[in-house]
Amino acid sequence: xxxxxxxxxxxxxxxxxxxxxxxxxxxxxxxxxxxxxxxxxxxxxxxxxxxxxxxxxxxxxxxxxxxxxxxxxxxxxxxxxxxxxxxxxxxxxxxxxxxxxxxxxxxxxxxxxxxxxxxxxxxxxxxxxxxxxxxxxxxxxxxxxxxxxxxxxxxxxxxxxxxxxxxxxxxxxxxxxxxxxxxxxxxxxx
Amino acid sequence: xxxxxxxxxxxxxxxxxxxxxxxxxxxxxxxxxxxxxxxxxxxxxxxxxxxxxxxxxxxxxxxxxxxxxxxxxxxxxxxxxxxxxxxxxxxxxxxxxxxxxxxxxxxxxxxxxxxxxxxxxxxxxxxxxxxxxxxxxxxxxxxxxxxxxxxxxxxxxxxxxxxxxxxxxxxxxxxxxxxxxxxxxxxxxxxxxxxxxxxxxxxxxxxxxxxxxxxxxxxxxxxxxxxxxxxxxxxxxxxxxxxxxxxxxxxxxxxxxxxxxxxxxxxxxxxxxxxxxxxxxxxxxxxxxxxxxxxxxxxxxxxxxxxxxxxxxxxxxxxxxxxxxxxxxxxxxxxxxxxxxxxx
Amino acid sequence: xxxxxxxxxxxxxxxxxxxxxxxxxxxxxxxxxxxxxxxxxxxxxxxxxxxxxxxxxxxxxxxxxxxxxxxxxxxxxxxxxxxxxxxxxxxxxxxxxxxxxxxxxxxxxxxxxxxxxxxxxxxxxxxxxxxxxxxxxxxxxxxxxxxxxxxxxxxxxxxxxxxxxxxxxxxxxxxxxxxxxxxxxxxxxxxxxxxxxxxxxxxxxxxxxxxxxxxxxxxxxxxxxxxxxxxxxxxxxxxxxxxxxxxxxxxxxxxxxxxxxxxxxxxxxxxxxxxxxxxxxxxxxxxxxxxxxxxxxxxxxxxxxxxxxxxxxxxxxxxxxxxxxxxxxxxxxxxxxxxxxxxxxxxxxxxxxxxxxxxxxxxxxxxxxxxxxxxxxxxxxxxxxxxxxxxxxxxxxxxxxxxxxxxxxxxxxxxxxxxxxxxxxxx
Numbered sequence: 001x002x003x004x005x006x007x008x009x010x011x012x013x014x015x016x017x018x019x020x021x022x023x024x025x026x027x028x029x030x031x032x033x034x035x036x037x038x039x040x041x042x043x044x045x046x047x048x049x050x051x052x053x054x055x056x057x058x059x060x061x062x063x064x065x066x067x068x069x070x071x072x073x074x075x076x077x078x079x080x081x082x083x084x085x086x087x088x089x090x091x092x093x094x095x096x097x098x099x100x101x102x103x104x105x106x107x108x109x110x111x112x113x114x115x116x117x118x119x120x121x122x123x124x125x126x127x128x129x130x131x132x133x134x135x136x137x138x139x140x141x142x143x144x145x146x147x148x149x150x151x152x153x154x155x156x157x158x159x160x161x162x163x164x165x166x167x168x169x170x171x172x173x174x175x176x177x178x179x180x181x182x183x184x185x186x187x188x189x190x
Numbered sequence: 191x192x193x194x195x196x197x198x199x200x201x202x203x204x205x206x207x208x209x210x211x212x213x214x215x216x217x218x219x220x221x222x223x224x225x226x227x228x229x230x231x232x233x234x235x236x237x238x239x240x241x242x243x244x245x246x247x248x249x250x251x252x253x254x255x256x257x258x259x260x261x262x263x264x265x266x267x268x269x270x271x272x273x274x275x276x277x278x279x280x281x282x283x284x285x286x287x288x289x290x291x292x293x294x295x296x297x298x299x300x301x302x303x304x305x306x307x308x309x310x311x312x313x314x315x316x317x318x319x320x321x322x323x324x325x326x327x328x329x330x331x332x333x334x335x336x337x338x339x340x341x342x343x344x345x346x347x348x349x350x351x352x353x354x355x356x357x358x359x360x361x362x363x364x365x366x367x368x369x370x371x372x373x374x375x376x377x378x379x380x381x382x383x384x385x386x387x388x389x390x391x392x393x394x395x396x397x398x399x400x401x402x403x404x405x406x407x408x409x410x411x412x413x414x415x416x417x418x419x420x421x422x423x424x425x426x427x428x429x430x431x432x433x434x435x436x437x438x439x440x441x442x443x444x445x446x447x448x449x450x451x452x453x454x455x456x457x458x459x460x461x462x463x464x465x466x467x468x469x470x471x472x473x474x475x476x477x478x479x480x481x482x483x484x485x486x487x488x489x490x491x492x493x494x495x496x497x498x499x500x501x502x503x504x505x506x507x508x509x510x511x512x513x514x515x516x517x518x519x520x521x522x523x524x525x526x527x528x529x530x531x532x533x534x
Numbered sequence: 535x536x537x538x539x540x541x542x543x544x545x546x547x548x549x550x551x552x553x554x555x556x557x558x559x560x561x562x563x564x565x566x567x568x569x570x571x572x573x574x575x576x577x578x579x580x581x582x583x584x585x586x587x588x589x590x591x592x593x594x595x596x597x598x599x600x601x602x603x604x605x606x607x608x609x610x611x612x613x614x615x616x617x618x619x620x621x622x623x624x625x626x627x628x629x630x631x632x633x634x635x636x637x638x639x640x641x642x643x644x645x646x647x648x649x650x651x652x653x654x655x656x657x658x659x660x661x662x663x664x665x666x667x668x669x670x671x672x673x674x675x676x677x678x679x680x681x682x683x684x685x686x687x688x689x690x691x692x693x694x695x696x697x698x699x700x701x702x703x704x705x706x707x708x709x710x711x712x713x714x715x716x717x718x719x720x721x722x723x724x725x726x727x728x729x730x731x732x733x734x735x736x737x738x739x740x741x742x743x744x745x746x747x748x749x750x751x752x753x754x755x756x757x758x759x760x761x762x763x764x765x766x767x768x769x770x771x772x773x774x775x776x777x778x779x780x781x782x783x784x785x786x787x788x789x790x791x792x793x794x795x796x797x798x799x800x801x802x803x804x805x806x807x808x809x810x811x812x813x814x815x816x817x818x819x820x821x822x823x824x825x826x827x828x829x830x831x832x833x834x835x836x837x838x839x840x841x842x843x844x845x846x847x848x849x850x851x852x853x854x855x856x857x858x859x860x861x862x863x864x865x866x867x868x869x870x871x872x873x874x875x876x877x878x879x880x881x882x883x884x885x886x887x888x889x890x891x892x893x894x895x896x897x898x899x900x901x902x903x904x905x906x907x908x909x910x911x912x913x914x915x916x917x918x919x920x921x922x923x924x925x926x927x928x929x930x931x932x933x934x935x936x937x938x939x940x941x942x943x944x945x946x947x948x949x950x951x952x953x954x955x956x957x958x959x960x961x
Contacts, residue, residue, distance in 0.1 A: 086246060121253055327852070330736045414741075
């Protein structure tokens, strides 16, 4: 996999997240009943950043958790060995809340489908919204994002790689290129 | 011996397995063998992987909906050739919480009573395409036999006095919950070491994770050359308990009968029963474990079993999580093996 | 009648103190001479240059399973396996069905062996009626019918009293009492040796002490009675120590060991392969070392196979449930050559004593030497031949061997009984 271009640097990411934070509050008329849930792995630091930003301008700390979709993947019978299971941390009730799912890249939509199933096993939220840093198209499910940092048209030979400081040492969004078309569950990786 | 060759093929390469690959941050979780036959055959990394996975599975049992769709369409067969309520139920619930289909065949209802051999039983079950087989059997090596005969993943749920790997894993998870890490701990296992698969699996597991393991038993219940397993052995309980972080008492198998190992349960309790007085010799923050079912007043006093140091019921809860983890991980190994076979 | 000339081999005959390159002539079934450049004089000539020509090997401990368990082995297949293993005679244990506690059974065995016409079979009768350990069998009748020894093999002679009487009674017939040395109260259902491996695997262990206790008892009784005691398949260092000491004190005792006991240890059981399940069990390395030492120093008199065929279905059970036993006829000689001779533990002379001279002496057979007028039983060995054990190709009906696939050096190439080549190595 070769690097082709830098799509966003740290400052651009920060600006996008600031805008998304404002949009979330604006669209929901405040922060009441709002919760943020990051999808493992790179949705989690993004959700935390959004929580932090909302607290800065609204003074309210929105309940924020994480969800691991591994056990809900629709391809477990096709991939092997099984992926490592990571923690799901939802230490608040999602019943009747507006839950904003946060992920780094929206691609096929399969991750979001799995995350929706996972969330619903914890209760019945009033609504679920979706925030992503990058929407790269190629949807395979009828899913769209409510909040998008940047739309990036891609070919299937391209891969969007979001890097987060806590995980990867820097904040950036890279476009990579591969030799063969490989269907991917969702971006955020190779 | 466990088969490892197939599993070493590693994660499916791009282009295989429906052209799906894992995101970079989701490393493939891999056990080397298609089967879990004993802790002896695992390395420390594999044990940690199972414990880490089990740790995340614990939360599922606390949700309003205690079920995930992970093993949907997989079929799990419990083959119990020896009576067991706790382990069998735990495996059944674990499989069901992962949405697998389960069927339990117990010795009384099986064709074993009609004189069918284990291998023939295994072949017949194999012909129904199960994904996972769980076997409890009175004789050492029975799970190995099944694993050699069947392509399904085989989980040893106890083979005679040999191994009971999921018990050791749930014990390790329980200790880790309380002590943070197992490395450097002093763990005392006391009771009928000679006839205990729990002791053997725990000795392997705890030693691989860096604990010092001490065994204490009357010499009549201590197996020959037990030090070869890497443990310190005591023929009295008191000196063994000094400085202990964890004490596991083993069930005295009263049903085994025989008056040659100890003269009476009264005398056994006086010498080896875990009483509050004896427990006071261990560290202040000692935890007390028992694989169950307990003989109160024989190997353990009730006030210890129900006391503040006891983590016996947590062991049961952790058993569920560990078995879910093992089922999840082995289902993956099994699929990997099938992919390799298909490709070949 | 027929004549056979074995030309140019290394003739090793401990009985006559011969070890030289020479020709050996067998005339009408009897040895007629050893010398250099013997004239064929119309004899069939077998070029055995580069090979060892030894008095025919005798396996004094086999289970031929006939009558009664012909699905495991028959006298015909068992003797074919013996010939294919380089043996010119076998002594078969009485634990058939019915047991050989009656002259009729003895005669049946000999008759069937004659029909098979491969190698002679020397029946061993029971010590006690039905091997039940209560009443002495009709030992006089058994000997008259052709038995060369008595044994309750499979079980020990049940009580000290019975063993005493057996040792006394057999003095009349000058035959040995062959003892299966195992204190059953110590072994119970144990499927393997007691030691670190049984501890690791969770099996009940069979302690070497169980063997030592019966050896000790029987040595005391042999001394008391002056009877002839032969301890079967010795596997324990302690037993060997006592036998060595007893021999030094002039007690009339001999003993035997099997290749599986001097080659394998109980570590093999870790595979749960039921072909490693045998009684006495495979022991630890310390015992194996003691066996090899005793083979070298003369404490051990004979190498035997304890050939114990079992059908594959019977062995395809849980280790605890599978029957004891290993087939040995077709692997014993190469194992002995490879592991004892080629590794320098024993000389060729000693090897021939262990496989031929001593078994013949213990059973009072007219065999085990190549002197003029002796029966022309000869085993020809190619000590340099390397081959792989192929259980599927065994002449035996059963394949329960832990040695399948082993590459070994030193194999029999001709088995000659009374001047007839009854087997020759393929290729």
